[in-house]
Amino acid sequence: MEDDEVVIIGAGICGLATALALHRKGIKSVVLEKSDSLRNITGAAIGIWQNGWRALDQLGVADTLRRTAAAIKRDRMVSLDGGRQHDTSIDGEFRSLKRKDLIDTLYAALPPATVKFGCQLESIKIDPNTTKPVLRFIDGSSIMAKVVIGCDGGKSIVANFLNLKATKMFPLCGIRGFTNYRNGHLFDHEFARFRKDNVLVGRIPINGNMVYWFIAQPYVPADKRIWEDPEEIRRTSLEFLSDFPQDVQEMIEYADANSLSFARLRYRAPWDLLTGKFYKGRVVVAGDALHVMGPFLGQGGSAGLEDAVVLARNMAQLGFNRVESGRKVMVHDHEEAFNIFARERRMRVFRLSLQTYLTGMLLGTSSRLKKVIYIVLLVVLFSNTRGHVDYDCGVL
Ligand SMILES: Cc1cc2nc3c(=O)[nH]c(=O)nc-3n(C[C@H](O)[C@H](O)[C@H](O)COP(=O)(O)OP(=O)(O)OC[C@H]3O[C@@H](n4cnc5c(N)ncnc54)[C@H](O)[C@@H]3O)c2cc1C
Known part of the structure; x- marks a missing residue:
């Protein structure tokens, strides 16, 4: 590991997608993962709706992945309590990918040695002289990073560093x-x-x-x-x-x-996403580390893919890959790139998290009164139940 790199913590869906998005914009990064190998087995599969496919298209891996899973064209909800059934056709793209296919494909698209395994982040401190983050690992080693992108999942150390409120169950x-x-x-x-x-x-x-x-x-x-x-x-x-x-x-x-x-x-409370800091100085969070949510809409992974595209686009626009006289120049606009990222993503992840939260609480509660409240809120706030899949994260 070298000092002064763009460091991504975590080689899950979001970390790998962010490294790939940066790579496609000409920005070199290193991904530090605590496991000793790629975590491509756990969790079986993941449903990807059309907003996620748009992000995968931007990452250049969608066509490879389309070949691995059939398109799903109908949504059928059966209530065994009342014997009702509700069928709707799925207009956009929806497929269920084996996680292994998704993770392996993202990983294979990265330059060799982008991911370093067996690197478990323990803490982050800011160096008072350079204002750069100093990352300390559980083996006692440490590095100074140019910027840190925390994609370290629902129990994120990077989110703790930003003082985001604790996640809930x-x-x-x-x-x-x-x-x-x-x-x-x-x-x-x-x-x-x-x-x-x-x-x-x-x-x-x-x-x-x-x-x-x-x-x-x-x-x-x-x-x-x-x-x-x-x-x-x-x-x-x-x-x-x-x-x-x-x-x-x-x-x-x-x-x-x-x-x-x-x-x-686990979930991060939607209202905490409205007020919480998505970045501080040179440190930013994305994916589940920022907005872990229940699986009730099947959107957590796709939201992480969207984060990757939006973050890399803003970093590139603010000059992270600027080359002058054949040499990469220092970038001082990292805060502005993260600021635009936070502005673009805040309402999107807030609304996804809120709809997911209400849907999960409706499923989890036995109280009739609470059920009525959750249903009313869902109808009022999310009358188009699948409106969230229309979101387009834009071009990389
Ligand atoms: C039951 C269930 C079903 C789901 N179904 C869907 C679905 O259908 N569609 C969908 O879009 N989403 C779904 N999701 C959500 C989706 O799985 C997550 O949103 C997604 O996997 C998050 O990816 P991530 O990369 O942000 O985090 P993670 O997958 O958690 O990856 C974090 C990575 O960081 C590493 N790490 C953690 N701490 C450290 C550290 N200190 N140092 C170094 N590395 C570290 C971890 O080892 C891991 O590799 C589901 C979730 C669940 C629980």
């Missing part, structure tokens, strides 16, 4: 996995959701054999083994699904054990 947990039907599945290419009481199951085919599914269900402090043991995840999920259709239960029974993951659902 939904009363729900998320379980995800794949089921591979060797002889092909018989499901339509639709995004099907089944809801009963406080449990929601989503199912999205990736191709003719493989189906991605997720469950949002009440978080009951579970046997600790659930964090490590896939069979415990399967058993706990099936307990919640005894009243669900047989094909849903079978999907969980036959799921690939290696793909099963369990997560408590």
